[in-house]
Amino acid sequence: MSKDYISFEFSQKLVRLQRALYSYILCLLPNRTEAEDVLQETNLVLCRKSEEYDETGNFQAWAFQIARYQVMAHMTKARRSKICFSNEMIESLADEASDQTQLKLSQKALQLCYDELPAHMKDMAHLRFKEEASLKEICQKMGRPIGSVSATLHRIRKNLLQCVRQKLPVLELEAEN
Amino acid sequence: MHPIQNSDEIFLLASKVLDEIITREEFARLEFLLNASSNNRKAYLEFIQLESLIHWEQEADPEQIEQNRNKIIPFPFLPWVASMAAVFVALFAGWWNFSHPSHTPFSSEWVAHVSLASKEKPLASGRILNKGLVTPDSIPTRSFDLLSTNTIDEDPLYMDRVISGIEMLKSRQVASEYGQIEKVGPLHRLSRMAHLSTPTEHGVLPASGMEMMAMSPLSVDVEAQTASSAEMIQILDLRDMATNMATGEVYLNVEAQFNQSFNASQEGAEFALTFHALKGEGRGEEDGLGYWESTLQCDIDPKTWEPLISGVSLPRGTEFVVVSVNIRKSGPDALLANSSRYYSDDIAVSLNTGDPSESLSF
Numbered sequence: 222m223s224k225d226y227i228s229f230e231f232s233q234k235l236v237r238l239q240r241a242l243y244s245y246i247l248c249l250l251p252n253r254t255e256a257e258d259v260l261q262e263t264n265l266v267l268c269r270k271s272e273e274y275d276e277t278g279n280f281q282a283w284a285f286q287i288a289r290y291q292v293m294a295h296m297t298k299a300r301r302s303k304i305c306f307s308n309e310m311i312e313s314l315a316d317e318a319s320d321q322t323q324l325k326l327s328q329k330a331l332q333l334c335y336d337e338l339p340a341h342m343k344d345m346a347h348l349r350f351k352e353e354a355s356l357k358e359i360c361q362k363m364g365r366p367i368g369s370v371s372a373t374l375h376r377i378r379k380n381l382l383q384c385v386r387q388k389l390p391v392l393e394l395e396a397e398n
Numbered sequence: 399m400h401p402i403q404n405s406d407e408i409f410l411l412a413s414k415v416l417d418e419i420i421t422r423e424e425f426a427r428l429e430f431l432l433n434a435s436s437n438n439r440k441a442y443l444e445f446i447q448l449e450s451l452i453h454w455e456q457e458a459d460p461e462q463i464e465q466n467r468n469k470i471i472p473f474p475f476l477p478w479v480a481s482m483a484a485v486f487v488a489l490f491a492g493w494w495n496f497s498h499p500s501h502t503p504f505s506s507e508w509v510a511h512v513s514l515a516s517k518e519k520p521l522a523s524g525r526i527l528n529k530g531l532v533t534p535d536s537i538p539t540r541s542f543d544l545l546s547t548n549t550i551d552e553d554p555l556y557m558d559r560v561i562s563g564i565e566m567l568k569s570r571q572v573a574s575e576y577g578q579i580e581k582v583g584p585l586h587r588l589s590r591m592a593h594l595s596t597p598t599e600h601g602v603l604p605a606s607g608m609e610m611m612a613m614s615p616l617s618v619d620v621e622a623q624t625a626s627s628a629e630m631i632q633i634l635d636l637r638d639m640a641t642n643m644a645t646g647e648v649y650l651n652v653e654a655q656f657n658q659s660f661n662a663s664q665e666g667a668e669f670a671l672t673f674h675a676l677k678g679e680g681r682g683e684e685d686g687l688g689y690w691e692s693t694l695q696c697d698i699d700p701k702t703w704e705p706l707i708s709g710v711s712l713p714r715g716t717e718f719v720v721v722s723v724n725i726r727k728s729g730p731d732a733l734l735a736n737s738s739r740y741y742s743d744d745i746a747v748s749l750n751t752g753d754p755s756e757s758l759s760f
Contacts, residue, residue, distance in 0.1 A: 227618045232737035236661060244450035248443050251415040253453065261730045268620045268733045304415075304425045310432060317436070318443050324451070331451050350452045356417050367419070375413040382409075382448050 231271050234280050235264065240328070241321040245285055248318040249292045249311050253353070259295050263288045282319070289315045326392045327385055334384035342377050349374060405441035407431065412445045559630050560674070560720050563588045567635040567718070577632070582760040586635040591745065594629070600659035600739045605703040610657075610743035613725055616667075616735045625727045625735035628672075631745060634719040636712070639751065647751060648712045652721060654745040655703040656696050661738040666696035667727045669740075671708050674720040687713040691724065703743065721747065 242263065247256040266287050267274075274283060289311070296305050306314070338346060348354040348362060359370050411428040414420035420428070431438045563576050567588055572579055577590040594611040597604070604610040616625035639648060656669040675687040692708035712719065723742055727735045748759040 227620075227733070227736055229615060229736050232734055236734055236737040240450070240454045243454065244447045247450045248446045251412065251446055251449075252418065253416065253449075256450075264730060264733050265620065265623070268618065304420065304422055306429060310429055314432070314439060314443065317439055318447075321447075324447070327447070328451050328454065331448065335452070346452075356419065371414070371417055371419055374417060375410060378413055378416075378445065378449065378452075379409060381452065382445060385448060 227268055227271050230276075231274070235267060235284075238281060238284055241281065241324055242284060242288055244321060244324065245315075245318050246288050246292060249289065249314055250295065250305070255295065255299070259288070259291050262295070263291045266291060281321070285315070285319055323389070326389060326396060330385040330388040330392055331381060333388055334381050337384065338377065338380065342373065342380070345370070345373055346377050405438070405445075408438055408441050409445050412442055416446075416449055556628055556630065560633065560676075563630070563633045563720075564676070564718055567633060583758045584638045585749075585758065586638075587760075588633040588635075590629075590631055594631075596741075600700075602657055602659050602700045602739070602741055605655045605657070605743035607743075610741045611745070613723060613740040613742065616725060616727065616732075616740075618732060618735060620733065623729055623732050625732040627725050627740075629723045629725075631721050631723055631742075632747070634721070634747070634749075635717070636719065636749075637717050639749070648716070649709055649750045650712055650719060651707070651709040651748045651750065652745065653705065653707045654723070655705050655743050656694060656723075657700060657703045657741045657743070658696055658698070659739045659741075660698070660700050661734060664698070665727075665731055666698045667725050667735070667738070667740060669694045669696055669704075669706065669742075670724040670726070671706055672720075672722045672724055673708075673710055674722075675710075675713050675716040676718045676720065677715050678717065687716055 239260070243256060243260050246259050246263065247253065250256050250259060263284070267284055270287070274280070292311060292315075293308060296308070296311065299305055335343075335346070345359060345363065348359050354362070356367055356370055356374075359365075360367050363370065365373075408428065408431055411420065411424055411431070414424060415428065428442075432442055559576055562574070565571075566574060566576060566579060567586055570579065570586070575593075577588045577593055580587055580589055591611060594613070595609045596612040597609055599612070602610070611631075613629050614627050616627045618625045634650075636648070650673065652671055652673070654671060658667055670691045670693045672689065672691040674689050676685050677687060678685040688710075690708075690710050692706060694704055694706040696704050725740050746759065
């Protein structure tokens with residue numbers, strides 16, 4: 222059994238990277254529950270390998286590489302039973318998903334946009350994104366058919382995306398100033 | 399099938415993937431579109447990244463919170479205090495090494511090991527039922543179990559500290575890196591409270607006054623996904639209360655408050671106040687008279703301090719009582735346990751005897 226001390230600095234780096242790491246994993250594995258599982262597995266591997274990390278190196282690049290391997294390993298296990306991307310597609314997406322520079326500003330924009338959602342959308346968004354209810358549970362709670370719930374969730378995502386796109390340039394200007 | 403020029407279809411298919419209602423045919427279409435062009439992949443990634451942020455949107459941004467706190471909370475004397483503490487420890491280490499050649503080897507390597515208090519692990523390996531524990535009605539207790547009557551031999555570093563602390567009490571040595579001896583009424587105690595003292599840090603304000611105690615970082619067991627630390631706070635020397643100890647009518651009460659700095663965990667750490675009742679030097683099994691702990695699940699809000707009040711009836715013959723704070727985390731959160739710092743404040747100890755003139759609070 223290894224009993225390793227993980228430094229405060231390493232923990233801080235890992236904590237700061239959690240949002241980007243989750244985003245990266247979700248891009249390669251577009252299922253929230255499975256992405257969270259892989260995030261935990263990735264954290265575990267990163268901690269196990271913390272002594273191998275070169276402090277002068279790029280922590281994010283190192284962590285993303287390990288996350289990519291973890292997604293691949295997860296896919297290998299899941300491929301027979303679940304719908305998932307091919308290894309080639311994961312490699313391709315992984316290369317393009319590494320740019321997470323806008324994440325902080327996007328998060329800020331999203332918080333503003335989330336507050337601007339119409340009430341009926343906010344209720345559903347709350348159920349899906351905060352309470353992590355399944356579509357079936359939302360259908361039961363809101364008394365709506367699954368097709369309607371699915372369509373509304375899609376509109377919520379599109380609305381938020383358009384809103385974030387509009388707000389980002391303003392926030393970028395503010396950040397520069 | 400042809401790749402589309404706008405991203406609507408990709409968004410729709412990505413939405414279905416996220417809601418787990420996509421068919422195999424639709425998924426094949428999505429993969430085809432993503433293979434077809436870099437723009438399609440960019441659109442997909444933008445959409446999915448937003449989904450990940452919606453999920454995180456509900457959580458506070460740890461970095462932002464830390465930055466905000468750092469803006470409003472000054473750290474005026476910390477470098478000076480740290481430098482002085484380092485000099486103090488180094489001087490005592492040198493003095494101790496020189497004046498105690500027959501003691502545990504005090505090489506520079508050993509000194510470094512002592513400073514890494516995170517290597518400690520909790521003393522308790524398992525709980526047994528609360529046997530024969532008697533506390534007065536007036537003492538509120540929580541989760542209070544008698545754990546073991548063995549000596550504290552599970553952690554060499556901890557045991558070394560305790561044994562050295564008891565030796566200090568016996569020789570009335572005033573201070574060392576183990577702590578300092580204070581006289582409280584008829585008793586002496588070794589206290590580490592000054593050694594662990596820190597002003598406001600990591601966004602945590604002391605529960606009262608200007609200082610609080612910072613616990614050592616936790617030792618993380620990656621495979622077991624557990625993290626823990628044990629911090630000896632003080633050792634009470636009860637030998638001068640021999641009359642009451644002989645009749646077993648001494649009650650020890652300890653109150654303390656606990657807190658932790660912000661981190662990304664969903665759950666706070668478990669804090670435990672632990673007591674070891676010892677006779678002699680605590681070296682052999684026969685020297686351990688009792689071990690108790692009282693636990694508290696801390697919340698994750700650094701603005702609030704959680705109080706814990708414990709009491710125990712000390713066994714007859716108790717000569718020394720070791721009061722410690724244990725901290726534990728388990729599960730995936732344990733891996734990031736040291737992204738938080740852990741604190742204790744307002745530790746108040748009282749001893750109640752049948753003789754009001756001998757009751758002490760300190």
